[in-house]
Amino acid sequence: MMDTESGSDRYDAWVWNGPGDPDRLHRVEKQVGPVGAGDIIVANAMAAFNPVDWKIIRQGHPAWKAGHVPGVDGVGRIVTVGAGVTLPVGLRVAYHQGLGRDGSFAQRTVLKAASALPVPDGLSEEQAVSVPCPGLTAWQAIGKVPALPDRDVLVTGAGRSVSLILAQLAVKRGWRVWVTAGPAHHDHLLGLGISGAFDYRDDAWRTKLAAALGPRRLFAAFDTTSGTYADTLADLIGYNGHLVCIQDRIETAPLPAFTTAVSLHEVALNAIHEYGTAADWSDWRNAGTKLLEAVRIGALDLQPTVMTSFDDLPRNLSSFMQAKLKGKILVNIPGDQS
Known part of the structure; x- marks a missing residue:
């Protein structure tokens, strides 16, 4: 049975309630909260699995409490912007979410506007969501x-x-x-x-x-x-x-x-969310933009993708952890993107 929280603007999410295998994630209905200065709310179209997802789900994270939404990579459209944000509502963006905030395994995600990468025309959502964590990790590694x-x-x-x-x-x-x-x-x-x-x-x-x-x-x-x-x-x-x-x-x-x-x-990609300066974020967005464009023009190959359903997210993430699902595993997230 689905849990619910009070409120009118609601969305579905898979949440973590304590360390354990991904198949212990629990589906709830959450309420959209207010958006802070410098933040945006993205209506997710897709999420992508990365090894860090199941690793942190299994071991926990100092910032996580019961009800935390995992998932670092997502793609969707901006539906709300906070004070000081110049990105327009309706813009299609891909992102890497910091581990300390609710993530992409949900219909809505609140994130720093600084971490959003505009998706160029001609690039599919499947391609865009496959880039942030692995692409920016590779960029950080080679930059050493x-x-x-x-x-x-x-x-x-x-x-x-x-x-x-x-x-x-x-x-x-x-x-x-x-x-x-x-x-x-x-x-x-x-x-x-x-x-x-x-x-x-x-x-x-x-x-x-x-x-x-x-x-x-x-x-x-x-x-x-x-x-x-x-x-x-x-x-x-x-x-x-x-x-x-x-x-x-x-x-x-x-x-x-x-x-x-x-x-x-x-290499610690997540560390930018806590320690990054404005100059660091500028470099991050410039690198992410170049990676997305390289994929768009066919100059950068990605892993073959496998699309999975939102309903089966915990089971499929467990299969990914066990290497039973191979390739770049994506999650189709149903809902209104407007």
């Missing part, structure tokens, strides 16, 4: 490394959303890009300009990479698996190189001091 020419870099897990976008951004920098991915992805990746693809399940993939590099060493390695796994990549990186840990962070130096002098980097 100087854009020096004629370098070799490794991207792990290139069959997944973040790594797929990151690998393409690295190719556009003029780097020789090497990736690990399941064999089913290799032909597609090589067609995007990747120099070589290795099966991460092959115990000899590091030896094969070293043979392909010859006398060269990696300038950077971008890992999307874990801090523990990223640590094992350090010895592949040459002098004054970079190790970028996207899924976690490395707490201690993986190599002896004063050897190859590898720099360690962490």
